[in-house]
């Protein structure tokens with residue numbers, strides 16, 4: 001259906017980006033993301049672009065010649081969204097990596113899409129401002145974060161990537177360059193096209209510049225590690241904690257088994273691993289008095305909620321020990337098994353405990369190991385179904401049964417298919433089951449408007465026409 005890359009196309013691309021930035025032999029890892037189960041793509045050639053004019057010329061040509069184009073940031077996605085399914089061009093933003101400005105006087109930053117999250121976070125902090133979105137993988141690009149509407153640990157207090165994007169420069173499938181949104185604090189000017197782009201996974205346009213909102217950087221942070229005697233009492237504390245006068249910056253839950261995997265993977269122990277379930281709660285403030293008041297009110301509340309202890313991490317070293325372990329959970333589970341699939345479901349925080357009971361039931365019923373951890377404060381769970389030594393034929397039969405059951409139950413709990421990782425090609429069927437035919441039809445109509453030839457990351461989020 002799409003045209004394969006031929007000599008004429010290669011000559012065109014070489015003309016635009018030069019020999020050095022045209023990759024005819026794809027580097028390792030360029031045809032996949034971080035979830036091996038979603039397979040290898042079939043991208044034929046890759047280009048490193050360095051400005052929107054190059055992107056514009058390439059898209060114009062691809063559109064005229066019916067060539068699929070898949071944008072790639074750092075390839076850290078978890079749903080196969082940067083994995084090309086219809087050959088064509090992989091367009092890498094890795095070299096569009098300049099921070100154009102960070103302006104504390106307007107609390108905004110302007111960046112190219114290939115800037116890494118860790119670079120932006122560090123440079124903002126040097127100027128005493130903060131870019132609040134904090135997804136776990138710091139080597140992801142800001143363009144990738146925008147394209148997946150990435151969430152992360154601090155979403156409970158600050159919201160997600162979409163909440164911090166004021167404007168986007170975008171190249172449309174036709175090659176036209178447009179700017180959506182403005183560097184203003186409010187905007188009620190027609191349809192929210194900028195917001196539609198965020199989370200569209202490279203299917204509606206290619207982001208070439210982002211204007212971001214910053215906030216003052218809180219100077220003090222304290223994390224509390226709170227053990228519970230079971231996961232139910234742990235999760236029952238969550239709706240109580242969110243009602244305290246000061247909202248915490250992170251509110252994560254984890255079970256002992258995941259901590260065991262992390263110890264095995266990192267070779268380092270967590271500050272405590274004796275109890276079946278834990279919360280990590282962080283408070284941030286600008287003065288010690290404010291912070292002490294927040295910790296007192298949380299501690300008083302936790303004592304009434306069956307917390308077994310409260311370990312306070314108030315030094316950089318102690319906090320790093322907590323957060324380095326928390327940050328390694330996904331890789332630790334991946335390391336503990338031969339293959340795994342993931343559900344990134346999100347639901348009301350009051351439903352998580354029942355959902356975890358259901359996961360346990362599924363795990364016993366099908367004799368499959370399932371690991372779960374997540375953002376308790378915003379109801380976003382990461383559920384990993386592990387193959388371990390399950391023989392191939394049984395795994396092939398079992399996995400869809402378990403995944404279908406996980407998504408069906410999340411729907412019953414009034415949840416959504418993805419809290420932050422997106423849909424890609426891996427979760428399309430579940431999206432349709434969740435939102436229904438009318439919304440899928442609306443999404444198809446939107447795709448037709450922005451990309452009538454369906455050249456942009458085809459077969460992602462919705463099926464090819």
Ligand SMILES: Cc1cc2nc3c(=O)[nH]c(=O)nc-3n(C[C@H](O)[C@H](O)[C@H](O)COP(=O)(O)OP(=O)(O)OC[C@H]3O[C@@H](n4cnc5c(N)ncnc54)[C@H](O)[C@@H]3O)c2cc1C
Nearest residue numbers: 073074075076077081135136141143144147150151202207
């Ligand atoms: C260990 C680990 C922890 C993670 N933790 C989190 C977490 O806490 N929260 C979270 O939300 N995610 C998390 N992720 C997932 C991943 O890091 C995010 O989805 C991230 O936003 C992807 O960014 P990327 O640059 O790697 O994009 P890629 O994986 O390269 O691409 C992702 C999608 O964005 C599109 N895209 C990329 N750049 C552009 C652009 N400039 N214009 C248009 N489309 C574009 C691609 O086509 C693709 O559809 C984690 C991943 C790992 C491996």
